[in-house]
Amino acid sequence: MKLIAPSILSADFSRLGEEIAAVEAAGADWIHIDVMDGHFVPNITIGPAVVKSLRKLTRLPFDVHLMVKHPEQFLDAFAEAGSDVITVHVETADHLHRTVTRIRELGPKAGVSLNPGTPLTLIEPILADIDLLLIMTVNPGFSGQQFIRTMLPKIRQARECIDRQAPAVLLEVDGGVTLTNMPSILEAGADVLVAGAAVFSSGDYRATISKMKALIG
Ligand code: DX5
Numbered sequence: 001m002k003l004i005a006p007s008i009l010s011a012d013f014s015r016l017g018e019e020i021a022a023v024e025a026a027g028a029d030w031i032h033i034d035v036m037d038g039h040f041v042p043n044i045t046i047g048p049a050v051v052k053s054l055r056k057l058t059r060l061p062f063d064v065h066l067m068v069k070h071p072e073q074f075l076d077a078f079a080e081a082g083s084d085v086i087t088v089h090v091e092t093a094d095h096l097h098r099t100v101t102r103i104r105e106l107g108p109k110a111g112v113s114l115n116p117g118t119p120l121t122l123i124e125p126i127l128a129d130i131d132l133l134l135i136m137t138v139n140p141g142f143s144g145q146q147f148i149r150t151m152l153p154k155i156r157q158a159r160e161c162i163d164r165q166a167p168a169v170l171l172e173v174d175g176g177v178t179l180t181n182m183p184s185i186l187e188a189g190a191d192v193l194v195a196g197a198a199v200f201s202s203g204d205y206r207a208t209i210s211k212m213k214a215l216i217g
């Protein structure tokens, strides 16, 4: 299963509902929602109240990416707001296994993300206890950044680990994904491709997502 998850971080925030409807109509599979706290990353975005309001507007799964310190404090609120996947950063969770277990207890699928400088080995011990592994291919905080090409071997290694230890885990790649680098990311083994600027800065969402889906095959 290969999926396209537009990140609304690059959408027009004054028209978020319309933007989500537009990418849904254009063929998006998931909506990726970037939550930033101004502490873990140098930017502040949206909270559970906004997620809850958006929930009424689409049936697409909400893929909520928590770039916040102390993520365990916000799990209940984001689950209640209607998140389908909640992803926390390994760098932020003091008791990662407890945190992912709690996410699953609340209902959503549990994801774990690794910053570019964080080794894959940190997630390996509990790979079988998560639903999604998110490899960051930019340093989180902003959309429209350049894809870090040295992450391709890490994506490949993550694919091998998942296939060996926990084949049900989805492998997601987030940051600087474009139509140009998508083939190499897919070849490295990604299942879910997050795309912010590549979708929302393109004039024609339908044309862009169709081209992305054609690359998936
Ligand atoms: C980065 C976010 C990404 C970002 C993706 O901190 O986690 O989801 O919005 O945007 P692009 O695709 O423009 O890099």
Ligand code: ZN
Pocket (backbone or CB within 6 Å): 007, 032, 033, 034, 065, 174, 194
């Ligand atoms: Zn993200």
